Amino acid sequence: MPITVKRVYEKPVPADGTRVLVDRLWPRGLSKKNAAVDRWLRDLAPSHQLRKWFHANPDHWSAFRSRYLKELTGSEAAKALEDLYQLAHHGELTLLFASKNQERNNATVLRDLLEGARKPPTGCGPAVARAARIRNARRVPRR
Numbered sequence: 797m798p799i800t801v802k803r804v805y806e807k808p809v810p811a812d813g814t815r816v817l818v819d820r821l822w823p824r825g826l827s828k829k830n831a832a833v834d835r836w837l838r839d840l841a842p843s844h845q846l847r848k849w850f851h852a853n854p855d856h857w858s859a860f861r862s863r864y865l866k867e868l869t870g871s872e873a874a875k876a877l878e879d880l881y882q883l884a885h886h887g888e889l890t891l892l893f894a895s896k897n898q899e900r901n902n903a904t905v906l907r908d909l910l911e912g913a914r915k916p917p918t919g920c921g922p923a924v925a926r927a928a929r930i931r932n933a934r935r936v937p938r939r
Contacts, residue, residue, distance in 0.1 A: 799884060799910050801903045804892040808832040813888020816880065818903050820844070823894040833892060835883065839876035842902050843867055857900050864905055877909075884910050 800812065804823045808815060808831075817823075817833045820841035842850070842864050850860040868877055883889055889910075893903040 798888055799907045800888070800890040801898075801901075801907050802890050802892055803898065804831055804833070804894050811888065812890040814883050814886070815890045815892055816883060817892045818880075818906055819892075819894050820847070821894075831892075835879075837876045837880060839872040840868070840880065840902070840906060854897070854900070860900075861905055864902060865909070868909075880906065881910065 802812070804817060804819075804826060815832055815834045817831070817836045818840045820838050822836075823831065841847070842860075846860065846863055846867065850856070853860075867873060891903040891906055893901045895901040
């Protein structure tokens, strides 16, 4: 399941396979014909607030990544993420983004997620169970 990450402004090539735009806004100055986008999954993009925050704080990559992965657990994003998983298992996939930063953007987070590097937080698991046990142990029993 080879997944490529590419700026939407780069020229499409046949090796791209299925081209999926993962930004909330359509890229400036680019016609739909020239973009050659097969699917546009807006719900996979970071929220407007998170996008603006990261634009103002580009040095906080790990915080952006964590917040973005948390956003991907929302209902709309989860459905779009499932669609993306299906596309990834059916041949070549290219995730398209408009950002000038080619190493640090939401498409690279999605690629890592699809390749199994990191799953989005689910709110369950050993760390959450341990935290709950600690919270419960600290509570003072009521009389």
